[in-house]
Amino acid sequence: MTWLVTGANGQLGRALTRELDLRAIEYAAFGSDSLDVTNTENVNQIFEKIKPDVVINAAAWTDVDGAESNRDAAFAVNGDGVANLAAASAQAAAILVHVSTDYVFSGQSDQPWTEDSPLDPQSVYGHSKAAGELAIGTIYPERSYIVRTAWLYSEFGKNFAKTMCTLAISSDKEVTVVNDQVGQPSNANELASQLIDLVHSGATFGLYHGTNSGQASWFEFAQEIFKLSSADLGRLTPVSSSQFPRPATRPSYSVLSHNSWASSGIAPMADWKKALEKSMPAILHSIKMQG
Secondary structure, eight states, X not given: OOEEXXXXXXXXXXXXXXXXXXXXXXXXXXXXXXXXXTOHHHHHHHHHHHOOSEEEEOOOXXXXXXXXXXXXXHHIIIXXXXXXXXXXXXXXXXXXXXXXXXXXXXXXOSSOBOTTSOOOOOSHHHHHHHHHHHHHHHHOOTTEEEEEEOSEEOSSSSOHHHHHHHHHHHOOSOEEEEOSOEEOOEEHHHHHHHHHHHHHHTOOSEEEEOOOBSOEEHHHHHHHHHHHTTOOGGGEEEEOXXXXXXXSOOOSBOOBOOTTHHHHTOOOOOBHHHHHHHHHHHHHHHHHHHO
16 A cells, blocks of 8 residues: 655654654655645645555644634645545545544533534634544545544654753753643654554544543643653743633643544553653654754
């Protein structure tokens, strides 16, 4: 089988290409500079050239706050772009794996969001990602997986874990972190492996939640990073979200259930603390190489 990866220059895209290399799976990977998912002609040309059997869409507008003032651009990538990929995948009879987000939910709950919880996004970014999910449901549900993730981090690109780790090892200043948003810190490398396993499993097409197990606030996430970095936990100070007003509304509760994995024969992703501990050497190495 030939795999096609979009968004290859992003955090998840880089994790995916590395995992595909490790498994000796034949693939073609494209960043936005060579595959513009919003350009129907470009998408169709690539599909005609590659003739993929599996498509993993890691391309996305991920600037949550920027989406508030760039609605059309966010919807072009997260909505129209997904529709283009769904139509091309249908034409090629390829399996489509699309990565979505916890932001499609309201964030107002005290119980994990299930795969069939009603969509109720509270931001432009969330609405644009919901549009992508709906496009797949309309155009090509027959052979598509939609996998929602959240709080992604890794040694690649910019993310919360790398930022906190940098602060932990290269500063002695106080660090304030919000403690009233709860979710699931999720490692991009583990998600990449999970997505590939999902395709190979032959599991029922539909909705899945690809997050590490357990839950934490951003403050608790930072505490664990400082602990693993042997930094002074006393430098961390919890604050409320109201002290950090942002253009886009953040979900206060983003914990996702993992019910769909039971029927797939694949275990849900590991506990977030175990995943973080496993990934810290690579994160620390990446920071040192950059600095």
